[in-house]
Amino acid sequence: MKRRQFISKTGALALASLGTAGTGLFNLSLAQSARPRITDIRVHRMRTLGETGMMESAWAPGRPYMRRIGGGSVTEIYTDQGISGIAPGMSPANIDRMKALLVGQDPFDNETLGHQMRYTNGAANNWRDVGCIEIALWDIVGKVANQPLYKLWGAQKDKVPAYASMIQLSTPEERAEQAVRVKEKGWQGIKIRLHHLQMKEDIRTIELVREAVGEDFTIMTDANQAQSSGIWQPGVQWDYKRALDTARALDELDVYWLEEPLRRYDYDGLAELNRATDITLAGGENNQGVQEFKDIIDNGVYDILQPEILVTEGVQGLRAVAALGLANHKQVIPHHGGGQLGTIAQLHMIGTWPHCPWIEIMNDPPISPYTNGFAIFENAPVVDSEGNMAMPQGPGLGVDIDRSLIM
Ligand SMILES: [Mg+2]
Numbered sequence: 001m002k003r004r005q006f007i008s009k010t011g012a013l014a015l016a017s018l019g020t021a022g023t024g025l026f027n028l029s030l031a032q033s034a035r036p037r038i039t040d041i042r043v044h045r046m047r048t049l050g051e052t053g054m055m056e057s058a059w060a061p062g063r064p065y066m067r068r069i070g071g072g073s074v075t076e077i078y079t080d081q082g083i084s085g086i087a088p089g090m091s092p093a094n095i096d097r098m099k100a101l102l103v104g105q106d107p108f109d110n111e112t113l114g115h116q117m118r119y120t121n122g123a124a125n126n127w128r129d130v131g132c133i134e135i136a137l138w139d140i141v142g143k144v145a146n147q148p149l150y151k152l153w154g155a156q157k158d159k160v161p162a163y164a165s166m167i168q169l170s171t172p173e174e175r176a177e178q179a180v181r182v183k184e185k186g187w188q189g190i191k192i193r194l195h196h197l198q199m200k201e202d203i204r205t206i207e208l209v210r211e212a213v214g215e216d217f218t219i220m221t222d223a224n225q226a227q228s229s230g231i232w233q234p235g236v237q238w239d240y241k242r243a244l245d246t247a248r249a250l251d252e253l254d255v256y257w258l259e260e261p262l263r264r265y266d267y268d269g270l271a272e273l274n275r276a277t278d279i280t281l282a283g284g285e286n287n288q289g290v291q292e293f294k295d296i297i298d299n300g301v302y303d304i305l306q307p308e309i310l311v312t313e314g315v316q317g318l319r320a321v322a323a324l325g326l327a328n329h330k331q332v333i334p335h336h337g338g339g340q341l342g343t344i345a346q347l348h349m350i351g352t353w354p355h356c357p358w359i360e361i362m363n364d365p366p367i368s369p370y371t372n373g374f375a376i377f378e379n380a381p382v383v384d385s386e387g388n389m390a391m392p393q394g395p396g397l398g399v400d401i402d403r404s405l406i407m
Contacts, residue, residue: 036079036144038102041133043089044074045407046376053367058169058193059224061235067368070375072340074401077136079107085139086401088310088341090132098133107140114316127288131314135345135397138315142396149398150351150391159390160350160359162383163189163220165336167364172201176208179217182363188387189218189256189358195235199242203249210253218256226264226286238262240269247277257282257304270301282306285335289313290320297328306360308335309342309349318349326355336360339373344397347381351391359389378402 048071056064073089085107090098101116117130142149164182166175179190192209194202209219223246225238238246243261250258257280262269264286274281282304287293288311296302307321318334325332332355337343339362350356361383363370374380378400381389392398 035106035108036081036083036140038077038105038107039080040078041095041099041102041136042076042078043092043095044076044401045089046070046072046074046401047405047407049375049405052369052372055168055364055367057167058195059227059235061169061195067372069372070405072373072376074341074376074406075132075136077102077107077133077140079140081144083140083143085136085141085143085396086341087132087135087139087345088128088338090129091126094126094129098129102133107137108144110134110137110141111316113137114314118313127313127317128310131310131317131342134315135309135341138345139396142398146395148391148393149345149348149396153348153352155391156352156354157391158351159384159388160347161188161357161387162359162361162363162389163187163191163218164363165191165222165360166193167362167368169193169195170205172205172208175205176212178364179209179219180212181365183213183217185383186385186387187363187383189220191220191222191259191360194221194223194246197236199246199249202246203253206250206253206255215254219254220256220259220282221250222259223261224259225262226260226283240273243269243273244276247273247279247281251277251279255279259283259306260285267295267299267301271299274300274303280304282333284308284312284321286311290317290324293321293324297324297330302330304331304333306333306335309337309346311335315345315349318346322349322353322355326353331355331357333358334360336362339370340376341397341399343373344381344392344399347389347391348397361389376401376405 049069052067054064055067075087075090076084078084105113114134138149142152145152164187175192182190192205196202223238238261247258259282261273280303283302284306285308293305305321305325307318309318312318312321322332332353334346337346347359350359361370381392383389
């Protein structure tokens with residue numbers, strides 16, 4: 001339509017509305033006021049429902065802590081239409097700054113709001129809070145649209161196999177027993193930590209697990225060596241030779257991937273290792289921002305990208321990394337997302353991605369089963385008897401928190 005024609009048609013429409021319903025301006029202001037507006041942001045601390053025991057994470061030796069059922073915190077963004085959105089708990093210290101930016105805004109404008117959060121408010125130093133806000137905004141959008149987020153974003157699948165991501169460093173015998181129990185419950189894959197002082201104990205662990213579970217079960221491995229640029233972790237530090245020897249031994253045992261075998265920014269070493277071995281290398285949970293994933297791809301660092309919604313620039317960032325991965329023929333299998341609402345948000349995204357065959361679920365029973373974190377939900381998703389987790393079907397994130405647990 002030519003511009004002149006368009007103007008004359010819209011002019012005619014405005015005149016028509018003047019004649020039938022008062023003024024065209026009145027109609028416009030009605031349409032605007034009908035849009036939801038953000039009114040408040042709060043962070044709820046959630047009560048715990050009990051303790052399940054002390055556990056030391058393999059990647060943080062010397063720092064055991066009590067594992068609990070429930071707990072944690074939840075961000076809630078309210079609107080003037082009685083609809084609210086939930087997300088992982090952001091830092092309470094940043095609420096006022098986020099409120100100054102968001103109150104009065106339309107939650108559907110989340111691309112604009114996301115841009116503002118990143119570049120005008122200092123939040124670029126805190127991707128976690130940006131991710132929390134974006135998840136809650138999208139939950140509102142899904143609830144207003146009355147659609148689960150994965151359907152709203154474009155569904156590709158309704159369920160995904162979950163792999164049991166182990167936490168503690170056990171003896172090879174204990175780990176083999178545990179793997180069998182997990183398989184008996186229906187899980188199709190398990191991830192095992194490689195943190196023994198001696199490489200031969202790591203390899204013996206995988207040998208015993210493979211022997212115990214048979215061929216029809218997926219084994220992933222994680223060396224957690226890419227955290228060395230962040231929090232100091234006093235565990236075993238791998239050099240290139242240990243990474244190379246381990247990678248070659250694991251390949252013989254039909255291991256699906258080796259995760260974070262070297263330091264986070266040792267792109268040269270990682271690329272060299274990738275060229276020298278046949279095993280699939282995975283990583284990225286501690287890499288921040290889309291640009292780092294572009295560098296990872298350009299340098300041939302990892303075969304599987306593992307961005308995390310609370311580290312990699314929130315919803316916008318994670319979707320951008322997914323698009324980058326798809327364009328470069330990489331699988332994208334996110335880091336776990338924190339075990340509560342971050343995991344649920346990623347579950348919906350995975351439902352839209354053809355290049356994501358698994359979801360990481362932190363599950364090391366009996367002390368740290370995934371149901372500990374999910375206990376804050378009234379309608380938590382479950383891993384079914386075939387090892388799959390289905391996308392929630394309710395609107396938005398599709399899960400509700402148990403409000404009796406808010407402290
Ligand atoms: Mg990892």
